[in-house]
Amino acid sequence: MALSQTGIRRWYLVHKWTSIVCTAFLLMFCLTGLPLIFHHEIDELTRAPKMAENMEGTASLDAVASHARAQEAGWHVLFLSFDDEKPIIYAAIGPTLTAGEDEGKLLLYDARSGQSINAPPFDEGVMAFLLELHAHLLLGIPGQLFLGLVGVVFLVAVVSGVVVYAPFMRKLPFGTVRRNRSSRLKWLDTHNMVGIVTLGWVSVVGLTGFIITMSVPIQGIWQMDELAEMAAPYENAKPPEKLASVDGAVATVKAAIPDAKVSFIAWPGTELSTKHHYMIALAGNTPLTERLISPTMIDAESGKLTDVRDMPWYVQILFLSVPLHFGDYGGLPLKIIWALLDVAAIVVLVSGLYLWLGRRRVPIEQRLAELNSGGALEPQPVLEPAE
Amino acid sequence: MSGRRIGAQSGWQIFRWPLLMGLANAIGLVAALVGDGWYDIVSWVTLGATLVIIVMAWRGWSAR
Numbered sequence: 001m002a003l004s005q006t007g008i009r010r011w012y013l014v015h016k017w018t019s020i021v022c023t024a025f026l027l028m029f030c031l032t033g034l035p036l037i038f039h040h041e042i043d044e045l046t047r048a049p050k051m052a053e054n055m056e057g058t059a060s061l062d063a064v065a066s067h068a069r070a071q072e073a074g075w076h077v078l079f080l081s082f083d084d085e086k087p088i089i090y091a092a093i094g095p096t097l098t099a100g101e102d103e104g105k106l107l108l109y110d111a112r113s114g115q116s117i118n119a120p121p122f123d124e125g126v127m128a129f130l131l132e133l134h135a136h137l138l139l140g141i142p143g144q145l146f147l148g149l150v151g152v153v154f155l156v157a158v159v160s161g162v163v164v165y166a167p168f169m170r171k172l173p174f175g176t177v178r179r180n181r182s183s184r185l186k187w188l189d190t191h192n193m194v195g196i197v198t199l200g201w202v203s204v205v206g207l208t209g210f211i212i213t214m215s216v217p218i219q220g221i222w223q224m225d226e227l228a229e230m231a232a233p234y235e236n237a238k239p240p241e242k243l244a245s246v247d248g249a250v251a252t253v254k255a256a257i258p259d260a261k262v263s264f265i266a267w268p269g270t271e272l273s274t275k276h277h278y279m280i281a282l283a284g285n286t287p288l289t290e291r292l293i294s295p296t297m298i299d300a301e302s303g304k305l306t307d308v309r310d311m312p313w314y315v316q317i318l319f320l321s322v323p324l325h326f327g328d329y330g331g332l333p334l335k336i337i338w339a340l341l342d343v344a345a346i347v348v349l350v351s352g353l354y355l356w357l358g359r360r361r362v363p364i365e366q367r368l369a370e371l372n373s374g375g376a377l378e379p380q381p382v383l384e385p386a387e
Numbered sequence: 388m389s390g391r392r393i394g395a396q397s398g399w400q401i402f403r404w405p406l407l408m409g410l411a412n413a414i415g416l417v418a419a420l421v422g423d424g425w426y427d428i429v430s431w432v433t434l435g436a437t438l439v440i441i442v443m444a445w446r447g448w449s450a451r
Contacts, residue, residue, distance in 0.1 A: 166402070170395050174404040175444035193444050196405045197437055200412030288420050323420060330419030330427045337434045344441055374395060 008167055008371055015160035018153050019352055025150045029209070030346045032134040037327055037338050039127055049108055049119035051086065059089065059114030061246040061265070067116065068093050068107050078104060079272065080246070081264035084283075084290070087111035097269040102140070141216055148213030154206050158199070165196055170374025184358055185378060191351035198344050208321035218318050219271065222311070230297055230307050231274035239275050240268065244303035249278045252305050253296050261285065263293050268300040276300055287329055291319045411436055 003011065035042065065077045068091035078092040078099065089111045094104030101123075108117040122128060137143035169176075169192070177189040195202075211218075246265060254260050263283040266272035273279035278300050281293040297307040311319070323329035327338030359367075366379030415433030418426045 165405075166398060169401045174401075175440065175448065177445050177447065179445075179447065190445065194441055197408055197440050197444070199405060200409040201416070201434065201437065204412075204416055286421070287423060287426075320420070324416060330430045333431045334419055334427065334434070337431060337438065340438050341434070344438070 003163070003167060005368075005372065008164065009368055011160050011163040012368060012371060015157060015164055016356070018157035018160060020356065022150050022153045022157060023349055023353055025147065026154060027346070027349055029134060030342050030349065032130045034339055034342050035127065036130055036134055037335050037342065039131070040328065041332075041335075042127055047120050047125065049088070049117045051088075051117070052110065052113070052115075055087075055110070055112045057112045059109060059111050061089075061250060063114050064089055064091055064109045065246055067109075067114075071107065072105070076269075077267050078270050079264050079266045082111065082262060084263075088117065097267065098271055135212075144213050144216065148210055151206060151210030151213060155203070155210070158203055158206065161195055162199065164371060165192060167371050168192060168375045172375040176375075181378065184355065184362065187351045187354050191348055191355060194344050194351070195348045198341060198348065201341050202345055202348075204324055208325035211318055211321040212325055215318055218314055222315050223271070226309070226312060227274060231276070234274065234276040237276060240301040243268065243300050244278075244298070246278065248303050249280060249298040249300075252298060252303060253280050253282070256305050257282065257296070257308070259285070260296075261290075273297075277306065287323075288320075291323060292316050293319065408437060408440065 061080060065080065069075065069077050072093060072095075075093045075095055076097050078094050078097065081090045081092070082088075083090070087110060089109040091107045091109060092104050093107065094100075096103075106122050108119045109115065110117055132138050135144060135147070137147055139146070175193050175197075177186065177193055179186045179189075250262055250265070253262070260282045261284070263281045266279040266281070268277055269275045272281075272295075274297070276299060277297040280296045280298060282296055283290045283293050292311065294308065294310050296305065298304065299306050310316070327334055362379045370377050370379050411433040415430045418433070419430035
């Protein structure tokens, strides 16, 4: 698949311009992402809620929900969710049933006693700020979608980088780094070597990051598709006046599916359920299936189980993208490797930036000649500073 | 290896090592997702190998 001269030139320019467009954002991703890999560990050290020890029991979810609802006059319970490591229940409340994260509040309860736990708010602190910057550019959902666009440009930069790698390496063995010639050549070889070696990891983290930026549209599709289908039989029914017991709903699910592990419970009328159902999300027991929740629908009036299904493929892809992006699924060693690969990605970005900033010393014709020669013909820099 | 001149390589010769690295990365990324214990170790070894290769290549393979 030898490329023509014009073909190489085009791909070279595609790589250059797509990289220029997204390098600043990618540096932001890599720099904020580095501490975020250890988000959980840092939170544990700095702001873990104090838990009572040696306690037994199971909290009443109805009691937790009614206590949470009473915290703000006129507010609603949106969902309860269960921590997968500690006996903590998170109760989300909001001024409306469809309130977003930034309008609502998250309250913590002990899953054994049902007692309220005092904890600093989730949206405060350095880590929350870094996450907001990393995921939303501090601009909410529009920022998230914009970063998705950056992700697409980045994937084009990666593909074009691989394409120009081929002619460049035609006469160089894999992994060549010529450190003793010129500073530019050393950085160029480093850029190519680290770039090609980390290609698999970088592509997966980039692609899954892009998929995560699409979470709002993906949720929207699910609402219009399967959720609408489950709501259809209730189209003409009045919203339930009095909600059935949540504890009863969970007991019904556990009776029907004995090994069910409840991950969260969405209230009727919220984004994640119909107007007539509690949506009880069940998680599996392996690292893979604990990410793939299955929605179970409980009629919020009668308390009866009406539907159990798996999420459609596009939601499952979103769920699986989360661990593959964060690297939080293989213990601390995987996180450390993730962090070092992140540093390697920074090396690729910085070396690319260096090559671009130093470009005026080397005319494009010479750079292309270098590519065409299979990396053997080193351009003669106009003003190469002594090393 | 560094600086050694070789004849023109085919696409396969250029990309065989990168493909192997990509395959190792793919195995590593999936392994820890599928299971715990040994699966995690497979993931650490294959993804960690990427870092080892970077350091070795940068030092010039044979250099100590």
